[in-house]
Amino acid sequence: MIIGIIGGVGSGKSTVLDYLEEKYNANIIKSDLVAKDIMTPGHKVYHKVLSTFPEVNDNGNIDRTKLAEIVFNDKDKLDLLNSITHPGTIDEINRLIDISKSDVTVVESAILIGSGIEKRCHELWFVYCEREERIRRLISSRGYSRQKAIDIINSQPDDDEYNFYADEYIDNSSTPSSTMEQIDLIMNREIC
Ligand SMILES: CC(C)(COP(=O)(O)OP(=O)(O)OC[C@H]1O[C@@H](n2cnc3c(N)ncnc32)[C@H](O)[C@@H]1O)[C@@H](O)C(=O)NCCC(=O)NCCS
Numbered sequence: 001m002i003i004g005i006i007g008g009v010g011s012g013k014s015t016v017l018d019y020l021e022e023k024y025n026a027n028i029i030k031s032d033l034v035a036k037d038i039m040t041p042g043h044k045v046y047h048k049v050l051s052t053f054p055e056v057n058d059n060g061n062i063d064r065t066k067l068a069e070i071v072f073n074d075k076d077k078l079d080l081l082n083s084i085t086h087p088g089t090i091d092e093i094n095r096l097i098d099i100s101k102s103d104v105t106v107v108e109s110a111i112l113i114g115s116g117i118e119k120r121c122h123e124l125w126f127v128y129c130e131r132e133e134r135i136r137r138l139i140s141s142r143g144y145s146r147q148k149a150i151d152i153i154n155s156q157p158d159d160d161e162y163n164f165y166a167d168e169y170i171d172n173s174s175t176p177s178s179t180m181e182q183i184d185l186i187m188n189r190e191i192c
Pocket residue numbers: 008009010031032035064065067068071078081082085086109110111152155156
C-alpha cells in the first residue's frame with residue numbers, strides 16, 4: 001500500500017511518519033530530503049539553482065536560509081525554484097516508490113497534490129494542526145521567526161484544499177498520543 005501524507009509546514013507530518021516507521025515498519029520517503037539531496041554538488045539541479053539565484057552562492061554551497069527568504073516572500077521566485085527542483089524531485093520519489101519492498105510505503109510532502117505522485121497513492125492522509133499552534137511549534141522547535149512561519153504557510157495550499165483531496169484526516173493539534181491513537185484506528189481499519 002502507498003500512503004501519501006499531506007499537510008502544511010509544521011502540521012506534524014514528520015511526527016506521523018516516525019510513528020508509521022516505528023510501529024508499522026513503513027518505508028518513508030520525505031520529499032524535502034529528496035529535494036535537498038538533488039540540490040548538492042554533482043547534480044544538475046544544484047548548478048541550475050546557483051546560476052538562477054547567484055546571491056545564494058555561499059562558497060559553492062547553496063545558502064538555504066537565504067533562498068528560503070527569497071522564495072517564500074515572492075510567489076514568482078518560488079514558482080521559478082519549483083520549476084527547477086520539482087521535476088528531479090518527482091522522478092526520484094517515483095524511483096524510490098518503485099524500489100520499495102515494504103508492505104507500507106509512505107510519501108510525505110507539502111506539495112504532493114498536482115505532482116502526479118498523488119495518483120499513485122492508494123490513500124491520502126491530511127495531517128491537520130491549528131494554524132496558531134503550528135506557528136508556535138515552528139518558532140519553538142525550529143527557531144523560525146513568526147513571519148517566516150506565516151510566509152511559508154501562505155505559500156502552501158490551504159487546509160480546505162488538503163481536506164478536499166484527503167481520504168483520511170488526522171488532527172495533530174493536541175498531544176502526540178492522541179495523534180498515535182488516530183493513526184492506529186486508521187491502520188487497524190486497513191487491516192480488518
Ligand atoms: C527554500 C528551501 C531551500 C529552504 O530550505 P530549508 O532547509 O530552510 O527548509 P526546508 O527544506 O526544511 O523547508 C521548510 C518547509 O518549507 C516548506 N516548503 C519547502 N519547499 C516548498 C515549496 N516549494 N512550496 C511550498 N512549501 C515548501 C515545507 O513544508 C518544508 O518543510 C527549500 O525548502 C527548497 O529548496 N524548496 C524547494 C524544493 C521543494 O519543493 N522541496 C520539497 C518541499 S516539500
